[in-house]
Amino acid sequence: AQSVTQLDSQVPVFEEAPVELRCNYSSSVSVYLFWYVQYPNQGLQLLLKYLSGSTLVESINGFEAEFNKSQTSFHLRKPSVHISDTAEYFCAVTTLPGGKLIFGQGTELSVKP
Amino acid sequence: GAGVSQSPRYKVAKRGQDVALRCDPISGHVSLFWYQQALGQGPEFLTYFQNEAQLDKSGLPSDRFFAERPEGSVSTLKIQRTQQEDSAVYLCASSLAQRQGAQQYFGPGTRLTVT
Numbered sequence: 001a002q003s004v005t006q007l008d009s010q011v012p013v014f015e016e017a018p019v020e021l022r023c024n025y026s027s028s029v030s031v032y033l034f035w036y037v038q039y040p041n042q043g044l045q046l047l048l049k050y051l052s053g054s055t056l057v058e059s060i061n062g063f064e065a066e067f068n069k070s071q072t073s074f075h076l077r078k079p080s081v082h083i084s085d086t087a088e089y090f091c092a093v094t095t096l097p098g099g100k101l102i103f104g105q106g107t108e109l110s111v112k113p
Numbered sequence: 114g115a116g117v118s119q120s121p122r123y124k125v126a127k128r129g130q131d132v133a134l135r136c137d138p139i140s141g142h143v144s145l146f147w148y149q150q151a152l153g154q155g156p157e158f159l160t161y162f163q164n165e166a167q168l169d170k171s172g173l174p175s176d177r178f179f180a181e182r183p184e185g186s187v188s189t190l191k192i193q194r195t196q197q198e199d200s201a202v203y204l205c206a207s208s209l210a211q212r213q214g215a216q217q218y219f220g221p222g223t224r225l226t227v228t
Binding site: 004006036042043044045046049090092099100101102103104105106 | 117144146148153154155156157158161169172204206208215216217218219220221222
C-alpha cells in the first residue's frame with residue numbers, strides 16, 4: 001500500500017530565510033506527487049505537482065520540489081519565505097485506480113518576522 | 114467560474130443524530146472524492162465517484178457512512194447515528210478527467226462536531 005511521510009510536523013523559520021519541507025513516499029508502482037497548501041480557515045489548494053518529465057517542478061509563488069525516485073522523496077523548498085507563506089503544507093500521492101490521494105500528516109510552516 | 118462548494122460549513126450534532134453533508138462539484142467534473150480530515154491530521158480518503166457510479170468506498174470507516182451522487186453532479190455524504198469519533202472536517206474534491214494524476218479541486222469543507 002502507498003504511504004506518505006512528512007518528517008516534520010512543525011517548521012518555524014524567520015522571514016527571508018530558506019526552507020525545506022520534507023516528504024517521503026512508499027509505493028511499488030509509478031506515482032504522481034503533489035504538494036497542497038492550506039491557509040487558515042481555507043480549503044486545500046494545489047501548490048505544485050509532478051506527473052512526468054522534468055523532476056524539478058515549480059510553483060508560481062517561488063516554491064519548487066524535486067522528485068527523487070531513488071530516495072523516494074519529493075521535498076518542497078523555497079529560497080526565501082514570506083510571512084504570507086505561513087500555512088499547513090500537505091504532500092500527497094495518487095494511487096491506482098481512480099486517482100484518490102494519499103496524504104501525509106502535514107507540516108505547519110510558521111514564518112516569523 | 115465557481116469552485117467546489119460544500120454545505121453546511123459547520124454542523125453540530127448530538128451523538129446519535131443523523132447528518133447529511135452536501136457537495137456541489139465544479140460543473141462538468143466527472144470525478145468526485147470525499148475525504149475526512151481529523152484535527153491535526155492529513156485528509157484521509159473516504160469514497161470516490163465517477164459520474165454517478167461509486168467506484169471505491171474502501172475508506173468509509175463503518176456502515177454508518179453512506180454517500181451518493183444520483184445524477185452525477187451533486188453528492189451527499191450521510192452519517193447515521195453519529196459518534197464523537199466522527200468529529201472532523203469533511204472535504205469534497207472534484208476533477209475534470211478520469212485519468213490518474215488529474216488535478217483535484219477541493220471545497221472549503223464541512224466541520225462536523227459531535228457532542
